[in-house]
Structure formats: structure tokens, C-alpha cells
Amino acid sequence: MKNKDKYFMKLAIKEAKKANNEVFPNPKVGCLIVKDEKVISRGFHRRYGGRHAEQVAIDNLSQEITNATMYVTLEPCAHKGKTSPCIDLIDPSIFNRVVISSLDPNPSAVGGIKAILNKKISVTKNVCNIKSKKINPRFFTYHEKKRPYVIMKAALTLDGFIAESNGISKWITNENSRRSVHELRSSCDAILIGNKTALIDNPSLDSHGKGKDPIPIIIDRSKSLKKKLKIFKRTPIVFSGDILKSKPLNNVKIILDELYERNIQSVLVEGGGFTITHFLNSGFFDELHLYYAPKFLGSGISIFNTIRSIKDSSNLILKKVDKFKNDFRVIYKRKY
Amino acid sequence: MKNKDKYFMKLAIKEAKKANNEVFPNPKVGCLIVKDEKVISRGFHRRYGGRHAEQVAIDNLSQEITNATMYVTLEPCAHKGKTSPCIDLIDPSIFNRVVISSLDPNPSAVGGIKAILNKKISVTKNVCNIKSKKINPRFFTYHEKKRPYVIMKAALTLDGFIAESNGISKWITNENSRRSVHELRSSCDAILIGNKTALIDNPSLDSHGKGKDPIPIIIDRSKSLKKKLKIFKRTPIVFSGDILKSKPLNNVKIILDELYERNIQSVLVEGGGFTITHFLNSGFFDELHLYYAPKFLGSGISIFNTIRSIKDSSNLILKKVDKFKNDFRVIYKRKY
Numbered sequence: 001m002k003n004k005d006k007y008f009m010k011l012a013i014k015e016a017k018k019a020n021n022e023v024f025p026n027p028k029v030g031c032l033i034v035k036d037e038k039v040i041s042r043g044f045h046r047r048y049g050g051r052h053a054e055q056v057a058i059d060n061l062s063q064e065i066t067n068a069t070m071y072v073t074l075e076p077c078a079h080k081g082k083t084s085p086c087i088d089l090i091d092p093s094i095f096n097r098v099v100i101s102s103l104d105p106n107p108s109a110v111g112g113i114k115a116i117l118n119k120k121i122s123v124t125k126n127v128c129n130i131k132s133k134k135i136n137p138r139f140f141t142y143h144e145k146k147r148p149y150v151i152m153k154a155a156l157t158l159d160g161f162i163a164e165s166n167g168i169s170k171w172i173t174n175e176n177s178r179r180s181v182h183e184l185r186s187s188c189d190a191i192l193i194g195n196k197t198a199l200i201d202n203p204s205l206d207s208h209g210k211g212k213d214p215i216p217i218i219i220d221r222s223k224s225l226k227k228k229l230k231i232f233k234r235t236p237i238v239f240s241g242d243i244l245k246s247k248p249l250n251n252v253k254i255i256l257d258e259l260y261e262r263n264i265q266s267v268l269v270e271g272g273g274f275t276i277t278h279f280l281n282s283g284f285f286d287e288l289h290l291y292y293a294p295k296f297l298g299s300g301i302s303i304f305n306t307i308r309s310i311k312d313s314s315n316l317i318l319k320k321v322d323k324f325k326n327d328f329r330v331i332y333k334r335k336y
Numbered sequence: 337m338k339n340k341d342k343y344f345m346k347l348a349i350k351e352a353k354k355a356n357n358e359v360f361p362n363p364k365v366g367c368l369i370v371k372d373e374k375v376i377s378r379g380f381h382r383r384y385g386g387r388h389a390e391q392v393a394i395d396n397l398s399q400e401i402t403n404a405t406m407y408v409t410l411e412p413c414a415h416k417g418k419t420s421p422c423i424d425l426i427d428p429s430i431f432n433r434v435v436i437s438s439l440d441p442n443p444s445a446v447g448g449i450k451a452i453l454n455k456k457i458s459v460t461k462n463v464c465n466i467k468s469k470k471i472n473p474r475f476f477t478y479h480e481k482k483r484p485y486v487i488m489k490a491a492l493t494l495d496g497f498i499a500e501s502n503g504i505s506k507w508i509t510n511e512n513s514r515r516s517v518h519e520l521r522s523s524c525d526a527i528l529i530g531n532k533t534a535l536i537d538n539p540s541l542d543s544h545g546k547g548k549d550p551i552p553i554i555i556d557r558s559k560s561l562k563k564k565l566k567i568f569k570r571t572p573i574v575f576s577g578d579i580l581k582s583k584p585l586n587n588v589k590i591i592l593d594e595l596y597e598r599n600i601q602s603v604l605v606e607g608g609g610f611t612i613t614h615f616l617n618s619g620f621f622d623e624l625h626l627y628y629a630p631k632f633l634g635s636g637i638s639i640f641n642t643i644r645s646i647k648d649s650s651n652l653i654l655k656k657v658d659k660f661k662n663d664f665r666v667i668y669k670r671k672y
Contacts (some may be wrong), residue, residue: 156496158650159492159496159640160496161496163646164645171646172646277634280632290494294668295644295646295649295650296644297644298613298638298640302495302634303495304494304495307635308634309500310504310505312631314494314632316630317662318630318659318662318664323654326652328654328657328666332662
């Protein structure tokens with residue numbers, strides 16, 4: 001039973017992975033319906049606001065069945081969100097068993113297992129739990145660590161500069177790299193920059209039509225930024241001296257706490273150098289996306305401003321390297 | 337005929353590519369013997385001092401034939417080197433035609449075509465010439481540009497430093513990266529460093545048993561380096577004020593001219609920052625191999641020391657990115 005459960009749960013995980021960024025901030029979920037050890041239906045949660053995986057799988061059933069088993073990568077929800085609670089769909093005349101991988105860490109969604117048991121349907125949980133959590137790092141980080149999933153992005157020359165000494169950084173990387181950044185933006189709930197970047201680059205911080213636009217966030221301690229900057233057209237969240245302390249390193253936690261309260265599940269930190277340095281030093285980050293262009297500046301604004309030794313580890317695990325014409329992007333994940 | 341020649345020459349090029357670094361400083365060469373539009377034998381030049389491609393292909397013939405065509409990626413040699421001249425092997429009782437891709441640019445090797453024609457064998461040349469030259473960038477650069485093929489290598493932190501401010505650089509990159517550098521060294525005729533690198537790192541500059549050791553070269557204008565440094569055990573070529581001028585940029589040409597005279601076909605420039613900067617600025621280089629480790633230093637010795645603008649192009653074409661555990665290496669080629 002145990003090995004069979006693992007076998008079918010791995011298939012359900014595969015199903016879940018079919019979702020792309022459209023699903024955010026919801027988790028990717030996959031569901032199988034199994035009868036007499038055969039998969040007779042499957043489904044995944046495709047986009048935010050759309051049908052949940054359980055509903056898709058049940059809708060896909062082509063025949064009336066009884067005594068089936070449902071395999072689902074996340075505990076079915078017991079609350080009414082954009083859709084009806086999934087537990088209402090799990091009919092004891094169809095299912096006599098539900099196998100669940102991860103429990104729902106969202107406090108407002110729990111109660112699924114209890115509700116299923118109340119229907120006299122048996123439940124097996126935590127099957128392939130680690131594997132299944134890996135497909136939803138943003139969702140689980142948000143609920144378990146009670147902070148947004150933090151992705152940092154920078155565009156650099158080969159010698160590590162993010163701008164000329166005068167602050168000019170348009171453009172270090174090529175169009176293909178920048179398009180990929182716009183896609184990354186569209187996958188994030190919010191995007192954060194420091195006040196210098198807001199002032200010098202005057203960015204719109206949108207996804208350039210690649211998808212939804214993230215909520216802009218600015219760190220502006222002294223509230224000195226002029227309201228005519230492009231970013232203010234999009235009613236940004238501004239972190240100022242009202243809640244920030246004097247030590248920037250401590251402010252990372254303050255900012256992330258506040259974003260957690262505002263239900264922001266993922267935030268893209270786009271610079272500048274000081275903002276990235278504070279996040280790197282704080283350890284409160286999950287991914288680092290560095291875009292390098294084949295240029296040397298010799299001097300300029302550095303990506304990192306604290307002096308470290310070559311013996312100091314950055315706790316980074318290399319995940320992926322991609323080419324964008326003559327630029328390349330490297331993705332590191334933080335090791336915990 | 338033309339298309340058939342191209343077809344067979346591409347196969348011969350494929351054959352040539354089977355050679356690895358053992359062939360250096362000889363070119364990679366492939367050879368096919370074709371009779372009645374069928375390939376009846378093939379061969380490639382495997383290692384320096386070993387049989388040439390033509391000889392391998394002729395030795396591989398399993399039957400006596402007449403009126404065959406030989407396809408060879410480089411003009412057969414007419415001089416006695418480590419082996420007898422290949423033209424002696426091209427017997428008019430076997431061959432009535434020889435198709436050649438590239439002419440031999442080595443002045444001491446020319447005369448092959450003339451010798452073949454003298455045997456009343458017809459010759460077609462320059463078939464897939466560009467493709468065929470690409471497999472031997474070192475060989476053709478040396479003979480056509482009359483300078484060694486220059487590969488630059490550096491190990492950097494993600495923020496572009498090659499050492500701490502005190503010069504310490506052991507070790508920025510991991511063992512896998514360094515092993516890959518030892519392999520690269522074993523493929524080069526010589527390896528060049530500046531005097532600061534010789535002094536601070538005191539490197540042996542060998543291939544650590546990965547293959548042959550390249551000839552060490554040091555730039556030491558004032559001849560101030562102590563003879564007890566490891567590098568002097570390997571009788572390096574030392575460039576001093578005897579031939580170097582005051583402007584380092586001009587010295588790149590002086591050094592490469594001298595290395596050409598000394599029959600050094602490929603040189604690996606391993607630093608430090610000033611040496612790499614002068615070579616980058618001179619434009620006299622062919623490949624740039626950058627090894628990045630997941631570290632940030634915040635300050636230290638930079639890889640590049642001239643101030644440039646983000647509008648300045650480095651004329652670099654991205655060829656390849658490889659992972660070495662959590663390090664990665666990016667290979668750029670210079671655009672001409």
C-alpha cells in the first residue's frame with residue numbers, strides 16, 4: 001500500500017507541475033482518481049481563481065464509480081475562497097479513501113482532513129510530503145516562515161557593477177535579459193527597490209505586458225522622493241522612518257513582517273546595491289537571479305557593499321544557468 | 337559533384353573532431369577514402385607525433401582499390417616532421433582525385449597540392465573551408481595572425497573580485513573548478529602571469545598531472561622576482577625591461593611577437609587583474625574563461641582596471657556556460 005501510494009502521489013505531483021505562473025499566489029496542486037489500481041481521472045490547478053485540482057479531476061470522471069481513492073498533493077480546502085470548498089466535492093458514494101501529501105499550512109484553509117473523516121472516508125497523509133512541498137516554495141515559505149518568498153535580481157557587468165559611478169545603468173543587459181526580468185516580475189506579488197534606484201532609474205517596475213503587474217514597494221526613510229516619479233502612479237507601498245529603524249539590516253525583518261501582514265506571498269528585490277546587500281546580509285532571501293552582460297566597467301556602483309573574506313560562505317546553491325544571447329543569467333537558491 | 341564533395345567533407349570534418357587535446361600543437365585533421373560514392377575508409381590525427389589522418393585512413397583500407405577519392409580537411413603535408421610527408425602515401429595507383437578543405441597555413445609545410453598534382457592526381461580545394469578552419473582555431477590563429485592563440489582565465493567572486501585586498505585568492509573557486517583549470521592548462525603550450533601573481537600566489541602553474549605542463553611565462557619588468565619562487569624551478573620565459581616598453585598596453589604585442597618566434601601556438605593568461613586588463617584592452621585575445629564562485633567580497637582586487645562606460649562593447653560572444661557544483665564557468669570568444 002505504502003509503495004503504491006508513493007507511486008500514485010508522484011504522478012499527482014507531476015500533474016501539479018503542469019501549472020505555470022498563472023496559478024500564483026495559489027499553490028500548484030495535482031490530483032488523481034484511482035480505482036482498482038488504475039488512474040481513471042486527473043487534474044491540476046491551472047490558474048488563480050480557476051477550478052481546484054480536485055474539482056478538475058472529479059469533472060473529468062467519465063463514468064459513475066464507487067470505492068475510489070483520491071490522491072491529492074495538498075490537503076483539500078475546507079473554506080470558501082474564489083471557489084467552493086473542495087471537501088464538499090469529495091462524495092463518500094464515490095470515494096472511500098483520500099491520500100494527501102502536504103497538509104495545508106494556510107491557517108484559514110485548514111480543516112480539510114477533519115471534514116473528510118467526518119464523511120467516513122479514510123485518510124492517509126504526508127505521502128511524499130517533502131517532494132510535494134518543493135513544487136510550492138513560495139506558498140510554503142509564506143505560511144511556514146511567515147514572510148514573503150524573497151527573490152533578488154540584479155543586472156551586472158562581468159566585473160560585478162550594477163551601474164556606472166554616476167548611477168546610470170540603462171542598459172547593462174540586453175533586451176532578451178530584460179524581457180526575462182519582466183516575466184519574473186509578472187510572477188511576483190510585489191517588487192521592492194531602494195530610494196536611490198527609484199530616484200535615478202525612475203522605473204515603472206511593471207511587467208511590460210508579460211502578465212500581471214506586481215505591487216511596487218519603495219524604501220524611502222525620509223519620504224524625500226518626489227511624487228512625480230513613475231512609481232507613484234501605481235500607488236506603491238512606501239516604507240519610511242515611520243516604521244523603519246536606523247540600522248538597515250534590522251529593517252529587512254520589519255519590512256517582511258509588514259508584507260506578510262499584507263498577504264504578499266512573493267517579493268522581487270530589484271536593487272540597488274545597498275538594498276541587495278542588506279537582504280543578502282540578513283539571510284532573509286530565497287533566490288538570487290543575477291544577469292551578467294559581457295561588459296567591464298572598471299569602476300561603478302557595486303552589487304555588494306559589505307567587506308567579506310573569501311572564507312565566508314554565502315550559503316548559495318547553484319540551480320540554473322541560462323543564456324540570453326551574449327548575456328547569461330545564473331539562479332542561486334539560499335541553503336538553509 | 338559540388339554537393340557530394342561538401343557531403344563527404346563534412347563527414348571528414350566530423351572525423352577530425354574526434355581528436356582531443358592530445359593532438360596539440362598539431363591541427364585536428366580528418367580523412368575519408370571514397371570509392372563509387374561510398375566511404376570505404378576513414379581516419380583522424382589522434383595525437384601529436386602520431387600517424388596523420390591520411391595515413392590512418394590508408395592503413396584502414398581493407399581491399400586493393402583504384403580510382404578512389406581522398407577527402408582531407410587540411411592540405412596533406414609535404415615536409416618530414418615527426419612522421420614522413422603524407423604526400424608520399426598518396427599513390428596514383430589508388431587515388432585519382434584528392435579533395436582538400438583548408439590549405440596548410442604553415443609555411444614550412446606547404447607544397448602538398450603541387451606535389452599531388454605532379455603525380456597526375458586531380459585536386460579540388462577549399463571545400464567547406466570555413467567550417468574546417470573552425471575546428472583548429474589555435475593552429476590557424478598562430479599561422480595566419482602570427483601570434484599565439486590567447487586564452488584568458490580568471491576566478492572571480494560574483495561581485496567581480498579575483499582576490500581580497502591583501503592579494504589572497506586561495507581559494508575563491510572550488511576543487512572542481514580548479515581541476516578544470518588544470519585541464520585547460522594541459523591543453524596550452526604556455527601559461528603567462530604578471531609579477532604580482534608570481535610573488536603573492538607563488539604558483540607552480542602546472543597541470544597537476546592532468547597532461548603536459550605548459551611553459552611558464554612571467555612579466556617581470558624590473559627582474560625583481562626572487563629565484564626561490566616555485567615558478568623558477570620550471571625555467572620560465574621572463575619578459576623584463578630588456579624588451580618591454582613603459583606602456584603595458586604596447587607590451588602585449590611585444591610579448592606575443594616573441595612567443596610567435598618561439599613557436600608557442602597557444603598561451604593561457606592567468607592574471608592577475610592588470611595583466612588581464614592589458615590583454616583585454618589590447619584586443620589581442622581569443623577566449624575568456626571566467627570561473628565564478630558563489631561569494632561576495634565587497635572589496636578586493638578587481639579583474640579589470642580601466643574605466644569604461646556601459647555603452648562600450650567588449651566584443652564578446654557567449655559560447656558556453658558550465659556548472660562546477662556551486663561554481664560556474666562562462667566562456668566568451670572575442671568577436672572580430
